Amino acid sequence: MVSFAETYSVGKTISTGTKQKVDVNQEFIGQGLANLVGSFFQSYPVSGSFSRTAINFASGAKTWVSSVVATLGVIIALLFLTPFIAHVPKAALSALVISAVMLLFNPGQVFSLWKKNRHDGIVAFTVFALALLTKPDYALLIGVVLSLVLFLWKTMHRGSFGSPRIPS
Numbered sequence: 358m359v360s361f362a363e364t365y366s367v368g369k370t371i372s373t374g375t376k377q378k379v380d381v382n383q384e385f386i387g388q389g390l391a392n393l394v395g396s397f398f399q400s401y402p403v404s405g406s407f408s409r410t411a412i413n414f415a416s417g418a419k420t421w422v423s424s425v426v427a428t429l430g431v432i433i434a435l436l437f438l439t440p441f442i443a444h445v446p447k448a449a450l451s452a453l454v455i456s457a458v459m460l461l462f463n464p465g466q467v468f469s470l471w472k473k474n475r476h477d478g479i480v481a482f483t484v485f486a487l488a489l490l491t492k493p494d495y496a497l498l499i500g501v502v503l504s505l506v507l508f509l510w511k512t513m514h515r516g517s518f519g520s521p522r523i524p525s
Contacts, residue, residue: 359497360404361388367410370463374414411457476507 365384372379391403413423434442467485471478480500487496 359494360402361385362497363407364388364405367405367407371410371414408454408457411460415457415460476504476511479507480504 361384365379365381368379368384371377388403388405395401395403409424409427413427416423467478467481470481480503483503484496484500487499490496
């Protein structure tokens with residue numbers, strides 16, 4: 358579920374920039390089938406790459422050919438350039454990924470969400486802060502639990518159909 362949520366959120370973010378429609382069912386079916394087929398071959402779980410998608414979007418890639426070129430580049434780098442890449446500081450590689458991901462971050466959407474629904478804004482701010490401080494998986498899990506708790510709290514303090522409950 359975490360990988361699906363990540364893949365869908367990246368797709369949704371990119372689709373706002375490209376004005377394309379994201380079909381949630383197709384995303385879910387595609388990822389599910391890829392993981393199902395991969396399970397017969399003991400492969401790692403399949404998921405979309407947040408940083409690679411951001412880099413492709415920033416560089417103007419429009420088709421699947423960019424993934425093929427990136428894959429060939431990684432294979433060539435692993436086979437022939439490993440001795441040179443080993444001396445590149447991890448901070449430089451991290452800066453490349455962070456600069457690409459920053460293109461997908463839009464704080465205006467979080468503030469807009471805060472204005473529309475305070476509970477969703479609280480969840481968004483909490484997940485963002487926890488993702489910076491802990492592992493993103495933990496942040497997402499805590500965000501889901503917090504979202505459920507706030508939903509239950511809101512539901513318990515309202516009567517049916519959203520009207521305030523009248524004390525007896």
